[in-house]
Amino acid sequence: MRGRLGTSLSTRIRYMVLELYASAYNAIKTYVRYPMWIISDLLSTPLWLIMIMLPILLFLPKGEWNNPDVYRHFYWGMIFWQIVSMALWSIGFAIRREQQMGTIEPLFLTNANRIIIFAGRVIVMGIDLVISMIYLTFIMAAFFGVNISIEKPALLALGLVLSMLMSLGFGAIYGSLVIKLKEASALSxxxxxxxxxxxGVFFPVTKLPENVRIFSYAIPYTYCIDIVRYAAMGSKTLLDPALELLMVLVMALVFLAVGYLALIKVEENAKKTGHIGTY
Known part of the structure; x- marks a missing residue:
């Protein structure tokens, strides 16, 4: 019995690894197939940075304009913006794009894990994130004279990975909603x-009015960016760093589980009604 159970478990793990490899391979092939997407991101990133920075800088005291930590907040805000966008656009709307292209039916006819089917997007976003970090580091040094340093590299890497996993789960939940709504660009x-x-992606939530912070504390991403800034800049955290990291880990696992169940539920309903490929 133990041998059979061990074999069954090892087989499931092997299949899961193969599914993840296939999903990542497909996502990377699609990513490099359209180099203009990469070039477009590289060109638009500094424009977005300037568009967001200028209005905020105008309302800061002039003495803060020479404070390198202000620019570092913008830097990590831009990096984390990509993680938030990953949930809403790269993963959430990936399901919608599969539906529009007519490929969601064969995908859902397989017995592959529904989360893993779209997990390849996380691999691509990880590559994109590394490119953005290198590129933005150069921009900050060249145009603002600010050097980007990292206080705790291992903790930063862990925080970013957990944040992306949480975005994968949140994106799956949102994607299941998109299947029902059909078109949700405005909502995104x-x-x-x-x-x-x-x-508080671009600034600590402690800068917000106290009555607004109640909503901030209810958003899981608040603690993700908080632990990322702590690891990168050594800034003060809302909670004890160890507790905050544990919270981010638990939230990532919860979002992945709920996202998986949401996709399964929507898929079952769509198969019953015959609307799985309807767009």
């Missing part, structure tokens, strides 16, 4: 900027 834009503002 609204959610994106609400999260950016209330979660």
């Amino acid at each position: 834009n609204i959610l994106q900027f609400i999260i950016l503002g209330l979660a």
Whole structure:
């Protein structure tokens, strides 16, 4: 009995690894197939940075303009913005794109783990994130004279990975909603900027009015960016760093589980009604 159970478990793990490899391979092939997407991101990133920085700098005391920590907050805000966007656009709308292209039916006819099917997007986003970090580091040094240093590299890497895993789960939940709503671009834009503002992506939430912070503390991304800034800049955290890291880990696992169940539920309903490929 133990041998059979061990074999069954090892077989499931092997299949899961193969599914993850296939998903990552497909996502990377698609990513490099369209180099203009990469070039477009590289060109638009500094424009977004300037567009966000200028209005905020205008309301800061002039003495803060020479404070390198202000620019480092913007730097890590831009990096984390990509993680938030990953949930809403790269993963959430990936399901919608599969539906529009007519490929979601064969995907859902397989017995592959529904989360793993779209997990390849996380691999691509990880590559994109590394490119952005290198590129933005150069921009900060060249245009603002600010050097980007990292206080705790291992903790930063862990924080970013857990944040991306949470985005994978959140993206799956959102993707299941998109299957029902069909078109949710406006909702994605609204959610994106609400999260950016209330979660303190570009500035600590302690800078917000006290009555607004209640909403900030209810957003999981608040603690993700908080632990990332702590690891990168050594800034003060909302909670004890160890507790905050544990919270991010638990939230990542919860979002992955709920996202998986949401996809399964929506898939079952769509198969019953015959609307799985309808767009």
